[in-house]
Amino acid sequence: MEIENCSFPSPWERETFIMTLEDPRCICYVARIDGLTIGYCLSLDMKHMLHVLNLAVHPEFRRRGVAKRLISEMIVCAKTRERIYVVLEVRPSNIPARLLYTSLGFLHVSTWNEYYTDTREDADVMVKKIEESAG
Numbered sequence: 001m002e003i004e005n006c007s008f009p010s011p012w013e014r015e016t017f018i019m020t021l022e023d024p025r026c027i028c029y030v031a032r033i034d035g036l037t038i039g040y041c042l043s044l045d046m047k048h049m050l051h052v053l054n055l056a057v058h059p060e061f062r063r064r065g066v067a068k069r070l071i072s073e074m075i076v077c078a079k080t081r082e083r084i085y086v087v088l089e090v091r092p093s094n095i096p097a098r099l100l101y102t103s104l105g106f107l108h109v110s111t112w113n114e115y116y117t118d119t120r121e122d123a124d125v126m127v128k129k130i131e132e133s134a135g
């Protein structure tokens, strides 16, 4: 909750975390250093895709490749489960996150108008197509 609260203008409530983590479709990766949680990524495993619901890294541990590793693990998970896409939404103003996703091969495929109810900002939908591995 500490990481969540300092990472988002409208952070998830504790109950939302619990509800998501209790969902059998939820995939959660946590990054830890010496037992200390420094980041996390939560996705829902859907029929053809993994839908990334939340990603955050503690401000003191940013720009060290933690988020890149978390999303990369989600991509590996999607591949292992033979899903076709990894999908997520991002605020157009969130340049660090957009750069992260672009660097991992996500493409902007659609925009949902006024998706975020707090600021009425649009959401950019970004998709990474999972390539079939050779052999």
Ligand SMILES: CC(C)(COP(=O)(O)OP(=O)(O)OC[C@H]1O[C@@H](n2cnc3c(N)ncnc32)[C@H](O)[C@@H]1OP(=O)(O)O)[C@@H](O)C(=O)NCCC(=O)NCCS
Residues within 6 Å of the ligand: 007, 008, 055, 056, 057, 058, 061, 062, 063, 064, 065, 066, 067, 068, 069, 089, 090, 091, 094, 095, 096, 097, 099, 100, 101, 103
């Ligand atoms: C977005 C966020 C998860 C990135 O986490 P991170 O661990 O710092 O990211 P990484 O170190 O793995 O960065 C990987 C790449 O993303 C890009 N990137 C990440 N943060 C960046 C920044 N502040 N400015 C520019 N590029 C950035 C860079 O290309 C970076 O590679 P590089 O460091 O080799 O240049 C983190 O800033 C965060 O928690 N933000 C608040 C919550 C949030 O916006 N979550 C995403 C919601 S869609």
